[in-house]
Amino acid sequence: MTRRLWPRGLRARLVVAFVLVTVLGAAAAAWSSAGSASTALVASAQRRLTETIAGQIRAITPQLAYPPDQGTLDRLRAAVGPNTLVTYRNLRSADGAGTGLVTDALRTAVRARNRLVTQRITANGRPWLLVGAPIMITASDGGRTPSGIEVYAVRDLSGVERQVDGLARSAAGTAALALPLAMLLALLAAGSVLRPVRELRDTARRLAAGDLDARSPPQGADELAELTVTINEMAASVQASMAVMRRMQADARRFAADVSHELRTPLSTLTAVVEVLATVTDEMEPDARESAQLAITETHRLVRLVEDLMEVSRFDAGTVRLRVEETDVARAVRDCLRTRGWLDRVDLVAPEEILLRVDRRRLDVIVANLVGNALRHGEPPVRVHVSASREQVRIEVTDGGPGLPERVLPHVFDRFYKADAARTRTPGSGLGLAIALENARLHGGDLTAGNADGGGARFVLELPRDLEDR
């Protein structure tokens, strides 16, 4: 993984950008002002030195004898000052080490132009100003001719250089002073941008967590305020849709509950009278007897269906309450099988006693459903294995059939799911496993479906041992 040079956070990015712009701007301004100041400094120093030398030469020239001898040249050199070279044909008068710096180019220029010439050079790591001037003879008619005497002065410019360096340093100092100020301003600006952004983030988080009342108050009239208004509108529309959906869902559930409730009254009558009918079927004609038996069977099926529907409605409405009692699970499972006459068709493996706080009726519903399914849809041998660990009690129901197809497995707990379209007329209501799963979860446990290693469906009910009273 490569490290990012560009920071991720908006605040850090804003600060970095702000500081970069400020420092670059301050540096550019300081650079350019220091540059022009140093140019002016150098120029004025050069002019001052040149004028001084020219003035000294002008002052001494009238006193010079012509043609000059060595003494004349020495006087002239002394008048101009140290680091000066004076030449006339083969004569020369020099003073100071600097005179060796006088270049041939300067001499040529002085001779060619017959006037004062300057040159700036750098030698021995220091800046120097070279001034070359010819001495002119003024004739009585005012004409001027070169005398052949040439004065070369070498002047040190280090002082000026130091001044220029000082200027640059103070410019850098000014730029450095701007840095913390820029940082402060950047943080303030970042804060003013980030506060609404952070508020929006918090609002979005609350919305995502399901608090559909969450809103951010828009502040000002900038783009962030527009974004805030848009998000508030979005939240309001989501809230409205959710309210409509909830109402529709509640209506649907209430309808299911009401329908089952209404069905129960005629079913009460039917349940009562089909028993009367059942006692007299033996005296009926074969057709009538079969019809009566069908009516009896279907009435009982309808009763179960309506009871299961009402149970599902109660789960949906959240009105289901657990009634837990200290129960011997092993015995409860055995009782469940015994009362339904299943003991001789089922291999039950269970320890002597497993005490657990459960709702006995609901446990009975789960076990009866799982074993009933195994007996109806699976093949023998149907096994029920009850076991307990420290954390949970486990009831495993397996059969010796072909098992559940892969495509069916994800749907076995769906309401009214039929694994086989041709086998729609099963004695169950189609709600049994859905109710069993709800009952398992109500206990804080779980119910899972799968296939055993040797084929055959396997349902596993797991109930925690530490169920508190609910």
Added chain:
Amino acid sequence: MPAILLIEDDPLVRRGLQLALSRHGHDVRTADTGEDGLAELRSSMPDLVVLDLMLPGIDGFEVCRRIRAAGEIPVIILTARGDDFDVVGGLEAGADDYVVKPARPTVLDARIRAVLRRSTGASDGVRVHRDLRIDTTALTVSLHGRPVTLTPTELRLLLTLSAAPGRVFTRQRLLEEVWEHDYLGDSRLVDNCVQRLRAKIEADPATPAYVQTVRGFGYRFGPV
């Protein structure tokens, strides 16, 4: 032939249950409201009342309370499955047992017979425990020499417990012996009945001397 009073507001359900219970050998009278039922109760003195809780006018709970206040006639209520409010309310109003709707006549008949059997005793003579005198032949109970009126269920519970003083009965066992329920019997029936019995025979029902709670197991009689 046991005389049953069926109080049920829906005419078809009422007729259906009447037909079915009659075939089980009961003399069934009917009433369609609580008010009619209470009037019928006074005039015909049935052996047992089957009471639907969902009634127009005065509701089933109130009817049950008034029946209990009027005498010791056993009451079986018809409740919706899973509706704990019905069950708890009905038992607190003094019902002896309940059957979930839609009621199968065979189940209802079995419960009716179980309740009525409670009026027959063990007939092993008179048991006297401190101030309590239980005549198992005449099926009368008296406390400090004054007769105590118990419903058949309360009496059967007291007879069952007092037959073996000091022995602990689980709720399950009591449900099987007194109510003749299967293993899924509702233990709230026992707890409710114990409370009513204590209210009648204990000096201080909060610290019972006769019917004692054995926490986590059930109940026992004494030791007195």
